[in-house]
Amino acid sequence: MNIFYTFLEKIIRFIWKLVRKAPAAIVICAVLLAAVSGISSALWLKLDSDQDNLISHELPFQKRNLEQIRNFGDQEYMFVVIKTGGTEAGKATAAKFASTLATKLNKRPDLVKEVHYAMSARDMGPGVLMFASPDELREFAALARDFGPLGREWFEAPGLSRFLDMTAGLLSGEKGAGGDSGMFGPFIGAVDNLVGEMYSSLVSGPTLENMNSPVFDLDKAGIQYFYTRNGKLLIMRILPKKDFRVMDVIGPSLNFVRSSLETARTEFPGVEAGLTGRPVLSADEMHTTDQDMTIAAIISVIVVGLLFMFILHGWLRPMLVMGSLFCAMAWTFGFTLVTLGSLNLLSIVFALVLVGIGVDFGIHVVMRYVEASDSGLPPDEAVEDALVHTGPGVLLGGLTSVCAFYAVLGQEFVGLAELGLVGGTGIIFCLISMLTVLPSMMLIAGRRNWFPSSRPRMATLPFMEKVISRPVTVLLVFSLLTALAFPGFQKAGFNYNLLELQAKGLESVEYEHVLINESDESTWFAVMTCPDLDSVKSLIAELKQVPSVGRIESILDFLPEGQAEKADILRGEAEILQGINFETRNSRLVPAEVATSLENLIESLEGLEEKLFSAGAKKELEQVGGIIDRADACLEILRKNPADAVNLTTLQARLVSELSSSFAWLKEILEVQTVAPKDLPDHLRSLYVGKDGSFMVKISPVENVWDFEKLTGFVAALRKIDPNVTGVPVVVLESSQLMRETFLEAAGLTIILVSVILFLSSFSISYVLLTLVPLFAGIFWLLEIMGLTGLSFNLANFFAIPVLIAIGVDGGVHFLARWKELSKGECLYHTSTPVAVGLSFCTTMIGFGGLLLAHHRGLASLGGIMVTGSATCLVGCMVVLPAVFRLIERIKGK
Amino acid sequence: MFRKIIAFAFILALTLSSAAFAGRFDFAIIQPGQPGTTAEAQPVMDELAKYLSTKLGEKVRGVYYNDLNEALGSIEKSKPAWGITGLTFFKSYANKFSMIPVASTLPQGMQKDVWRLIVPISNPDSPLKVGGTVYGSMLYAPRSLELLFGTQGGEFAVEGTHNALRMLRKVNKGKVAGVVLDAVQYSVIKDSDRYSGTKVVFTSAELPNSPVVWFGSTNDDTLRLQAVLLDMDKDPAAKELLKLLQTVGFSPADKDLH
Known part of the structure; x- marks a missing residue:
């Protein structure tokens, strides 16, 4: 025996003295402390669900990322992907769908900050004409010169009747006629709208709904929808409101967007549309993991409870273990409140860790107590026996587990470091609780004879003695199996693809794939910043040479070229509209005048019909025929009851208002001579110009960067151009690598620390090696099975490694401690230790086994690795290690 | 895009005055009975003239007539080089104006009219x-x-x-x-x-479609014009123009016209 182990024994002796003297006081203090911790945590412990806070803000890549977010604002959008089928009709329906959905979403600015799905000419700002080609501009200027006098004439006495007359004149050619076939559709569509509105107004009167709405929607004229380059999809970008004080950061916004989307789907049953984007995927991931974890927890509690009740007999012993565990959990919450003040997205799983590891300590104590009671010892001595004999082993095992978690302290991956601190400290609290509170409660219950008189059904495993009676055969069989499975070991790998962790069938995942496969869009984009426009230009030129770079967006997309030439074309053109009074009041509406104007319009439309008829334009002919029918109906109403014309007053006011606004805007855009970043509308400028005046360049990848190799290549190519590149691809790449490195470093450090602790507790290399046999054998077999079954490590299941190290070592410690205790003639499997160790592994397997049913593939793989790893460590502990013991005994002739 | 912005409120025709013909490739489209007016059709004529000017390297002008008497008067006065005429006009006045069919229109892609x-x-x-x-x-x-x-x-x-x-x-x-x-x-x-x-x-x-005719004796200019017209259906730049002219292209002159 060595000093360290003796020290552990002294601690246990000291604890026992306390427990024996004041068990009730210990329990009361523990419960009070747990209550205070629990209540204060419920009141003040916060949740920080901001993914950006999982990584140290001091890391260069994270610094740049946060600086970019601070400078340019949150640009993490949700995407509504609308399928168009690639046809013009499909595109038109998709546009209507998007417009309907946007109207719904814009009703809740408290939940939805921005919705973008199209850009009208007005959205481009007053410099919109500068985006036209010189030829287009000349044509436009010529048109403006022609319609200027018309506008001037109309605004002298603006009204419905005069408008109808002028329209009739345009159609008949009296006021000239358009030679551009492209004009036909919008023009006839507008006439159709106007006559349709006239008819509705005359039949039903003006309604509140359209009281202030435009007649022609001229604001939306020339609208460009955000179709993908191949036209198969229409993309809506939605910026949700975020609340990082709650787990579900975009929960209310997401629910609202989803319900609006559902309503839009019912209105357009033929349209296929779905929601995706990084925040949606994250929220869905959280939602599915939350659901999966709940189901897993319920299953594991029920099954572990049944197992405890079966093995430990009755409900009291399991209840005492669970009570002690809950105390430790509550203390851990209190500790977290005092030290960190909040839990992050990773540290929130510490409770699962404590259930998986902490409960095992209690099992050893209880099983030893059962064994001692069974041998006829009174309660006090039975508790003392349990404490004194299992205590040092439990402490040692616990310390190794703590090492596994504390090994990540100080790492740049703050999320993991905090999980290490909370998890490791939680394990210490479990140790304290299981070695003080649990024995105290057992003492109280034993003294009062509350435990069932019958002994547990399975306190020992004598049949296992036969299995290990031929240790050489056992070891050879396992060696052979290990050798046969070795190819699997070589195949075991790491999968970085975060999308493959998500549940199958999730709308957000499916539509992310749709975006990847059917468009040049990407929900991820890298970001570079430039101090001035010249450097933006040269950067873009450089980026265009990079094969992995797809779409490049910058402020230059909104700064037209050849501005001087265009300004020359437009110079003086606005004069044609000078002096027009856009504020003129509506003229009085005279029923007879309206009727006459309608007759004129009908006559002109009939002339148009003849032209269409001669041209064989069947569809257009039908449209014009419909307008004539409605105009005829209006005329009939006015002839029967001229007083009904009053119902057209509101329509006239709307018409005048809309055309006033449009003409004023026309004058404004004709006057613009240059477009600089400062002239752009706020919503555009803020996307590309930072608070410090720098310019953002957004770079989308060509390939699917959920694939880690492609992501690595994409980021590497960009770094050659600008080492300070940032954005989601860079953050994901860096944080994934950091997470993997942190885990690997932590695993290596844990092994070293555990070995040191084991050595200090024994000063024997052979002891250390023997203790680590179950761990090494178990992990090796786990890797072989993973390779053979195709299961790989990923960013969701890597967390299994420290837990497996903890429980693997723990089993070895207890087996070795008990083996050393055995007197001559005693057999290991006739003691309670194997059952306790087996039960510990089983609780872990059951605890994580529920995750096998998870929809989230990352969680399911965590369940798979934990169950497989626990099982392999169990076999290593229960079969291989005792076989080695037996072999050593034979060699030593014991 | 920008023209559509003002589609309803601002549409106006470009009026223009007809002028006496003089160019080697100036033309007249004569379709008595068709709706519309000379002025309304002028933008389309200008488009065709612009296209041909580019292709032939000559200044080209054109005018449209749907009134028989106006057309008869104008041809005698301004002597266009070529034209597209209605079938009845061609049959009635082919000799009078020495019209020689050099191509045929293809309205809706149909080779023949009925x-x-x-x-x-x-x-x-x-x-x-x-x-x-x-x-x-x-x-x-x-x-x-x-x-x-x-x-x-x-x-x-x-x-x-x-x-x-x-x-x-x-x-x-x-x-x-x-x-x-x-x-x-x-x-x-x-x-x-x-x-x-x-x-x-x-x-x-089955009747021939409206023919493209050359007024007077054919020469190298006739062949140059014919070549341009026959290739129009393959030229993306002519796509919109052909729509305006209500033909999918031009084919060699219908034999039934001779």
């Missing part, structure tokens, strides 16, 4: 029993009835109209004895229920 005599459904099925005046946009020129019936001829009176659709509606209501529609016009109504009060009592033989 005319149909349509009468009220209550009328007898025989074209010989049609009484009253029959209208048609192609019935302006003197030889139109002969073209419709071939050698047989018809006994009823014919009158050209710019309002063939209005006349069709009247036939539908039984107010007019009949209307003659060309293949393009007939394509609009053939599947429509709106004209259930009408029936076809006579269908002409």
Whole structure:
């Protein structure tokens, strides 16, 4: 025996003295402390669900990322992907769908900050004409010169009747006629709208709904929808409101967007549309993991409870273990409140860790107590026996587990470091609780004879003695199996693809794939910043040479070229509209005048019909025929009851208002001579110009960067151009690598620390090696099975490694401690230790086994690795290690 | 895009004045009976002229006539080099103006035209029993009835109209004895229920489409023009223009025109 182990024994002796003297006081203090911790945590412990806070803000890549977010604002959008089928009709329906959905979403600015799905000419700002080609501009200027006098004439006495007359004149050619076939559709569509509105107004009167709405929607004229380059999809970008004080950061916004989307789907049953984007995927991931974890927890509690009740007999012993565990959990919450003040997205799983590891300590104590009671010892001595004999082993095992978690302290991956601190400290609290509170409660219950008189059904495993009676055969069989499975070991790998962790069938995942496969869009984009426009230009030129770079967006997309030439074309053109009074009041509406104007319009439309008829334009002919029918109906109403014309007053006011606004805007855009970043509308400028005046360049990848190799290549190519590149691809790449490195470093450090602790507790290399046999054998077999079954490590299941190290070592410690205790003639499997160790592994397997049913593939793989790893460590502990013991005994002739 | 912004409020035609012809490739499109006016069609003529100017390297101008008398007067006065004429105009005045067909239009892609005599459904099925005046946009020129019936001829009176659709509606209501529609016009109504009060009592033989003609003796310019016109359907730049001209392209001159 060595000093360290003796020290552990002294601690246990000291604890026992306390427990024996004041068990009730210990329990009361523990419960009070747990209550205070629990209540204060419920009141003040916060949740920080901001993914950006999982990584140290001091890391260069994270610094740049946060600086970019601070400078340019949150640009993490949700995407509504609308399928168009690639046809013009499909595109038109998709546009209507998007417009309907946007109207719904814009009703809740408290939940939805921005919705973008199209850009009208007005959205481009007053410099919109500068985006036209010189030829287009000349044509436009010529048109403006022609319609200027018309506008001037109309605004002298603006009204419905005069408008109808002028329209009739345009159609008949009296006021000239358009030679551009492209004009036909919008023009006839507008006439159709106007006559349709006239008819509705005359039949039903003006309604509140359209009281202030435009007649022609001229604001939306020339609208460009955000179709993908191949036209198969229409993309809506939605910026949700975020609340990082709650787990579900975009929960209310997401629910609202989803319900609006559902309503839009019912209105357009033929349209296929779905929601995706990084925040949606994250929220869905959280939602599915939350659901999966709940189901897993319920299953594991029920099954572990049944197992405890079966093995430990009755409900009291399991209840005492669970009570002690809950105390430790509550203390851990209190500790977290005092030290960190909040839990992050990773540290929130510490409770699962404590259930998986902490409960095992209690099992050893209880099983030893059962064994001692069974041998006829009174309660006090039975508790003392349990404490004194299992205590040092439990402490040692616990310390190794703590090492596994504390090994990540100080790492740049703050999320993991905090999980290490909370998890490791939680394990210490479990140790304290299981070695003080649990024995105290057992003492109280034993003294009062509350435990069932019958002994547990399975306190020992004598049949296992036969299995290990031929240790050489056992070891050879396992060696052979290990050798046969070795190819699997070589195949075991790491999968970085975060999308493959998500549940199958999730709308957000499916539509992310749709975006990847059917468009040049990407929900991820890298970001570079430039101090001035010249450097933006040269950067873009450089980026265009990079094969992995797809779409490049910058402020230059909104700064037209050849501005001087265009300004020359437009110079003086606005004069044609000078002096027009856009504020003129509506003229009085005279029923007879309206009727006459309608007759004129009908006559002109009939002339148009003849032209269409001669041209064989069947569809257009039908449209014009419909307008004539409605105009005829209006005329009939006015002839029967001229007083009904009053119902057209509101329509006239709307018409005048809309055309006033449009003409004023026309004058404004004709006057613009240059477009600089400062002239752009706020919503555009803020996307590309930072608070410090720098310019953002957004770079989308060509390939699917959920694939880690492609992501690595994409980021590497960009770094050659600008080492300070940032954005989601860079953050994901860096944080994934950091997470993997942190885990690997932590695993290596844990092994070293555990070995040191084991050595200090024994000063024997052979002891250390023997203790680590179950761990090494178990992990090796786990890797072989993973390779053979195709299961790989990923960013969701890597967390299994420290837990497996903890429980693997723990089993070895207890087996070795008990083996050393055995007197001559005693057999290991006739003691309670194997059952306790087996039960510990089983609780872990059951605890994580529920995750096998998870929809989230990352969680399911965590369940798979934990169950497989626990099982392999169990076999290593229960079969291989005792076989080695037996072999050593034979060699030593014991 | 920018033109559509102001689609409704601001549309206006570019008016222009016709001028005397003088160029080697100046043209006239003569379609008596077709709707519209010379001024309305001028932007389309300008588009065609602009296209040909680019292709031929010569300044080209063109004008459209749908009034027979105006067209006759103008040809004599301004002597265009070539033209696109209605079939009846060609048949009636080919000799007078020394018109030589050099190409054919292809309205809706059809190689041949077919005319149909349509009468009220209550009328007898025989074209010989049609009484009253029959209208048609192609019935302006003197030889139109002969073209419709071939050698047989018809006994009823014919009158050209710019309002063939209005006349069709009247036939539908039984107010007019009949209307003659060309293949393009007939394509609009053939599947429509709106004209259930009408029936076809006579269908002409296959007729040539409106020809492209050269006025006077052909020369190298004729061949150059012909080459440009025949290639228009393959030229993306001519796509919109062909739509405006209501033809999918031009084919070699119809042999039946000679």
